Amino acid sequence: MKEVAGYPDALTDKQFHYCPGCTHGIIHRIVAEVIDELDIREETIGVAPVGCSVLAYEYFNVDMHEASHGRAPAVATGIKRVHPDKFVFTYQGDGDLASIGTAEIVHAANRGELISTIFVNNAIYGMTGGQMAPTSLEGQKTTTSPFGRDVREAGHPIRMSEMLTQLDGAVYITRVSVHDPQHIKQAKKAIKKAFKIQLEGKGFALVEVLSTCPTNWGMKPSDSIEWLKNNMMETYPLGDLKTPEGVE
Amino acid sequence: MGEKVLMKGNEAIAEAAIRAGCRYFFGYPITPQSELPAYLARKFPEVGGTFLQAESEVAASNMIYGAAGAGARVLTSSSSPGISLKAEGISYIAGAELPAVIINIMRGGPGLGSIQPSQADYFQATKGMAHGDFSLTVLAPSTVQEAVDLTMEAFEIADRYRNPVLLVGDGIIGQMMEPVEFKEAIDPDELPKKEWATDGAKGREPNVINSLALEPEDLEDHNMKLKAKYDKMKEEEVRYEELYTDDADIIIVAYGTTARISSRAIEMARKEGYKVGMIRPITLFPFPTDIINETADRVDDFLAVEMSTGQMVEDVRLAVNGKKPVHFYGRTGGVVPSPEEIVNKIKEIGGEK
Ligand SMILES: Cc1ncc(C[n+]2csc(CCOP(=O)(O)OP(=O)(O)O)c2C)c(N)n1
Numbered sequence: 235m236k237e238v239a240g241y242p243d244a245l246t247d248k249q250f251h252y253c254p255g256c257t258h259g260i261i262h263r264i265v266a267e268v269i270d271e272l273d274i275r276e277e278t279i280g281v282a283p284v285g286c287s288v289l290a291y292e293y294f295n296v297d298m299h300e301a302s303h304g305r306a307p308a309v310a311t312g313i314k315r316v317h318p319d320k321f322v323f324t325y326q327g328d329g330d331l332a333s334i335g336t337a338e339i340v341h342a343a344n345r346g347e348l349i350s351t352i353f354v355n356n357a358i359y360g361m362t363g364g365q366m367a368p369t370s371l372e373g374q375k376t377t378t379s380p381f382g383r384d385v386r387e388a389g390h391p392i393r394m395s396e397m398l399t400q401l402d403g404a405v406y407i408t409r410v411s412v413h414d415p416q417h418i419k420q421a422k423k424a425i426k427k428a429f430k431i432q433l434e435g436k437g438f439a440l441v442e443v444l445s446t447c448p449t450n451w452g453m454k455p456s457d458s459i460e461w462l463k464n465n466m467m468e469t470y471p472l473g474d475l476k477t478p479e480g481v482e
Numbered sequence: 483m484g485e486k487v488l489m490k491g492n493e494a495i496a497e498a499a500i501r502a503g504c505r506y507f508f509g510y511p512i513t514p515q516s517e518l519p520a521y522l523a524r525k526f527p528e529v530g531g532t533f534l535q536a537e538s539e540v541a542a543s544n545m546i547y548g549a550a551g552a553g554a555r556v557l558t559s560s561s562s563p564g565i566s567l568k569a570e571g572i573s574y575i576a577g578a579e580l581p582a583v584i585i586n587i588m589r590g591g592p593g594l595g596s597i598q599p600s601q602a603d604y605f606q607a608t609k610g611m612a613h614g615d616f617s618l619t620v621l622a623p624s625t626v627q628e629a630v631d632l633t634m635e636a637f638e639i640a641d642r643y644r645n646p647v648l649l650v651g652d653g654i655i656g657q658m659m660e661p662v663e664f665k666e667a668i669d670p671d672e673l674p675k676k677e678w679a680t681d682g683a684k685g686r687e688p689n690v691i692n693s694l695a696l697e698p699e700d701l702e703d704h705n706m707k708l709k710a711k712y713d714k715m716k717e718e719e720v721r722y723e724e725l726y727t728d729d730a731d732i733i734i735v736a737y738g739t740t741a742r743i744s745s746r747a748i749e750m751a752r753k754e755g756y757k758v759g760m761i762r763p764i765t766l767f768p769f770p771t772d773i774i775n776e777t778a779d780r781v782d783d784f785l786a787v788e789m790s791t792g793q794m795v796e797d798v799r800l801a802v803n804g805k806k807p808v809h810f811y812g813r814t815g816g817v818v819p820s821p822e823e824i825v826n827k828i829k830e831i832g833g834e835k
């Protein structure tokens with residue numbers, strides 16, 4: 235067991251490049267803590283996405299593979315098939331997973347691929363400068379929905395996690411948030427459970443983490459926390475969507 | 483060497499991959515290469531291999547990206563429209579300097595085209611596969627035996643250069659049955675360990691598989707490093723076959739299926755007094771530029787024969803570099819040229835005898 239307050243071994247000492255108030259960094263940190271607590275750092279291969287967390291391969295102190303946009307589950311499938319005894323996770327944004335990579339996540343989940351996915355939903359394309367994502371909320375203003383997302387034109391916010399629960403290969407799907415210490419604790423517990431499910435060979439697991447993007451939401455960090463609580467959580471309610479028996 | 487067995491090209495390529503120590507295949511169904519994945523799906527269980535039918539070629543190419551990064555000898559196969567989708571993964575594989583083998587059993591295009599034999603993906607294979615400054619090693623067998631030998635070699639070349647290797651055939655090579663002999667099988671467990679692969683950072687610094695370089699100077703350095711590999715390939719990997727080049731007036735340049743047909747046409751034309759020879763590129767990249775250029779000092783004309791509207795002919799022109807006229811004869815859309823048509827073209831170039 236690692237001491238809780240210490241700096242995780244599973245993170246390198248590189249400074250995060252994330253904007254002030256962005257919760258990507260918190261999510262990295264709890265993923266790393268779980269890797270340490272499960273003592274799997276030297277068995278782990280992480281797959282980084284294309285998005286603001288593209289440089290995750292510089293932050294996680296484990297073997298990393300930088301995927302093409304949306305294809306992390308396919309890249310992870312290739313890795314896991316070669317190393318079935320290793321621990322493989324993907325870390326993906328909502329543009330990456332819920333738009334361009336829809337096919338890859340659906341089929342990896344459907345195959346019950348023994349990988350774990352951290353799905354960071356900030357309801358926007360962060361890296362490319364704040365375009366509408368499939369997850370953007372109804373009425374949400376972005377650079378490509380300047381008058382607010384009109385669901386008649388752009389469709390409704392896509393609830394990927396709910397969709398994935400329909401697949402038999404997906405055994406654990408849950409939604410968490412990291413906007414306060416209590417929720418961070420819950421998020422970490424969920425990530426640990428997802429990772430254990432892979433280690434026990436039970437199937438595909440995904441943890442959706444609601445995340446802030448103060449920069450592209452055009453808000454102060456504190457306001458972005460409020461916006462997440464008051465707006466995102468309504469469209470994306472927290473909690474387990476599908477969970478297997480007998481895993482703590 | 484074992485004994486000769488009669489095999490279809492597609493199945494023989496699959497068997498050759500197994501013999502080369504490949505144990506991972508990711509692909510998506512498409513005609514006319516279907517016998518290749520079907521063979522592996524049947525045979526892989528016997529050797530502990532993993533066969534996975536992906537949800538798309540995009541996914542398949544990214545699965546081989548992952549598996550190659552994880553250190554495996556890995557194969558994917560497809561036909562033209564599928565290769566267009568695999569281009570994404572292939573660009574990343576080249577950028578991240580990973581070895582992988584890709585088979586393209588080419589069919590007519592553009593678009594859905596036809597399922598008949600074609601060589602219209604020459605540009606795609608040798609120049610414009612996908613975004614970025616990169617090249618694949620491109621191998622073009624003209625017999626089933628050569629397809630077998632080159633498939634086995636493809637894995638060696640891929641590992642040697644840490645670069646994807648593309649083997650191109652067409653429906654004729656893929657479907658044709660010929661007697662073949664296989665070299666001794668390689669045990670994948672005996673292959674040298676790839677120290678750069680992602681297999682868990684046990685007792686070492688983490689390995690990172692990546693094609694991103696945010697600083698222009700860094701990416702330029704990386705691009706120059708890749709270029710140095712391609713330059714080395716040009717020095718060391720050029721392969722071709724010569725036929726009657728010592729006495730020829732006219733040199734046909736053709737690869738794969740059209741080289742087979744051309745050699746038949748050459749025999750016919752020689753009987754009528756036309757001194758025709760052939761340079762058959764076996765590697766399309768690197769292209770046998772030097773031999774073509776040297777030969778241009780001795781002969782009168784070149785004739786590129788292709789199943790396309792004229793793609794490789796551009797490389798022949800570059801190689802000849804204005805020394806002699808370069809003619810072209812092509813059929814396309816899945817139409818295969820006959821030896822007689824090629825003889826007629828030879829007569830047109832050579833004049834009455
Ligand atoms: C094939 C391809 N299309 C588009 C892009 C441009 N692009 C980079 S990141 C990104 C979206 C990232 O958004 P998201 O996945 O939500 O992650 P975030 O940046 O918000 O964390 C896009 C469209 C790309 N790199 N590759």
Ligand code: SF4
Binds near residue numbers: 255
């Ligand atoms: S742009 Fe948004 S998602 Fe990206 S680092 Fe900044 S706050 Fe985070």
